[in-house]
Amino acid sequence: MASPTFTFLNHASFMVRTESALLLADPWLEGTVLDGAWSLADPSTSSAALIAELNSCGLPVYVWCSRATPDRLSLPFLRSFKADFRGIATFLYRQGRDWRLADELRRQRLALAECKDGQPLALGKDLRLTAFANGDADSWCLVQAGRRSILHLGERALGTRAACARAAVQLRRRAARIDLLLSGFADMAWCGNPDQFALREEAAAKGIARLALQIEVFRPRLVVPVAAFARFARADNAWLNHGRRSPAGVVDAPQLETARPLIRFLAPGGAIDLEQDSAASLGARSEAALAHWSACWRAAPAPLPRPPDAGLAELRAAFQKYRERAGASLHGLPRLLETVGALRPLAIQLADARQTVELSYRRGFRLLARDGPADVAMCSGTVLKLLKAEDGFDTAWAGGCFWELRPGGRPAFARFFLPQRMARRGLDRRRPLAMARLMLRAVLARMAREVQAALR
Template identity: 80%
Template sequence: MSNPTFTFLNHACFMVRTESALLLADPWLEGTVLNDAWSLVDRSTSSAALIAALNGCGLPVFIWCSRAAPDRLSLPFLQRFQAEFRGIATFLHRQGRDWRLADELRRQRFALAACKDGQPVALGKDLRLTAFANGEADSWCLIQAGRRSILHLGERALGTRAACRAAAEHLRRRAPRIDVLLTGFADMAWCGNPDGFAQREEAAGQGIARLAMQAEVFRPRLLVPVASFARFARADNAWLNHGRRSPAGLLDAPRLETLRPLIRFMAPCDSIDLERDSPASLAARSEAAVARWVACWREPPPPLPRPPEASVTELRGAFQKYRERACARLYGLPRLLEAVRALRPLAIHLADLRQTVELSYRHGFRLLARDGPADVALCSGTALILLKAEDGYDTVYAGACFWTLRPDGLSAFARFFLPQRMARRGLDRRRPLVMARLMLRTALARMAREVGAALR
């Protein structure tokens, strides 16, 4: 009987193999995502090599997608997988309120299985996965391979000690001991303008504190960092790489001094025997992996160019179509929200055009004074993507290809494009009751924040 194995592939992607089944998680192995906004730190892996390995494994294949994001489910990988995979594959996703992932997989005509929150799903006689919600659209999971338990938290889940303790208590019945903890240490998120180095340093410290807290609560036998091996790749977001922690920087953090013996880095395609390997047996491989990652961190490729310049006329036309579509999908709700000042028009400075424009669901698109106040700044090509793509806001926000010009610029940006995000998640006229509940919760949460601020 062969032992179950864990193989790290790249960034957030890994594979767990037992005698009865193979689980692949969050496949992104090559190329860029988010319109070239992100690239892999190590570019040695390929979708073709992975698919060839899956074709030769002789096992049923399950593919777990933790959220509907291109670094978790790369569209080029899906297209190649559909054309080249010759076995039996089932895509797994958490059953929840975010329908984007299931809709995308159905469009690609893949076999799907929804994982109910907190309910184990048997993938084989010796492989199980239990999915849990992390907010509306994100997930974390427990993987049980033979006698071993793997807790996969990514870079977002269980960010507080209270949440970790509640999860640990809930998991204790299913997994008395966590053998391997998979968690991130360098979140890919917007954290300040080009001059906001202190803000990025603070975010990096929070990532280390989160990792330490999770290790202290769950007490794993082994901690493997994942989901932190991508970089901001474009000329209009590359500044965000400065201040992020590298693997060597993580190991040097004083907060992790007592945990260092448990932390083991893996290079792409490194494997662990889940029965036999230990932190001690993996020490030499971890040192080699850190050296490899440090070399990749120190030798970044030149920044990729930002999207081609768009004219004001193109942007005006794109916003007109966006506005009509958003209002039709939500029964005119965006106009109403703006009328009652729950939303306000968004002022955007187009840096490459040296022009400021205002977007309004009620009044449309208009030019402002070139040096007038604005909420956010971005390049015209990015603005065109923002307006034309169905997931334009998610792409631009995740890609972090913008900077703020007012203290509340980020929240104004997010609120204005709430209608697009709701429609993208299926929370529109297709699901009116769910849409209404979301809007009610959002309104109540905003009122609570305003009351809290007033009381303080």
């Protein structure tokens, strides 16, 4: 009987293969995502090579998508897979309060299977997956391959001791121990303007502390870092790479000193025999992988150009259409929320045009004083994409292609584009009850913040 194997592919993507089935997770193998905002640290892998391997495996293939972001749900990969894969495949997802993932998979006409929260799903006689919620739109999972248990947390899940303790209780009912922990060490997120290096240092320290906490609570036999092998790639966000922890920095972190013998890095294509391999047997491969990733970190390419500049008239027309779409999909709710003060107009400084503009659901697009106060700054081309694309906010926010110009500017940016985010998640007039629940939670959360501020 062949041993089950784990293969690291790139960034957050990996495969688990047993005698009865093959599980592929979060495939992003080539190209950039988020309109060029992110690129892979190692761009050498390819979707075609992976699909050819899947075609030759002779097993039913399952593809786990942990969340609806381009680094986990790569549309170019889906299109290539649909065109070139010749076997039997089922895409797996956990349905939370975000319908983007399931809607996109259905749009691509791919076979789907929903993973109920906390309920094991048999993929084969020796392969099971159990998905768990991490907020509304994200998931973590337990993969059981033969006698071995793999805990996949990505770079966001279970970041506090309380969350880890709750998860440990859930896992004890399903797995006697965790043989392999997959977790990130450097979240791809906005963490300060170009001159705010201390914020990026703080974010890097939190990533290390999260990994140390997870190792302490779950006591895995082996730890393989994943989901952190990408970089901010554009001229208007590349500063976010400065201060991010490299793989070598993870190994040298004092907080991980006691766990260092368990942590093993893999280069793309690196495989583990889940029955035979151990932290000791993987030592040499890990050293080679660290050398590989260190070379990738040093060989950072020149930043990609930002989107082409946009004129004020073009931006005005784009916002008018955006405002009409948002009002139609949400029955005029954005204008009402701004009228009652739940939303406020957003002031954006156009960095390339040296102009400040105001976006308002009530008043439309207005020019403000050139040097007037603004919530955030970004390039005009980014603003145009933000207004025209269905996922404009998600792209700008996750890509970190903006600067915060005053305290509270970043949350004001997020609140203003709540209508776009709701429509993107399927929480519009198609699902009125879900939309109402989300709005009620948002209003209650805002009231709680105001009460806390008043009591300080």
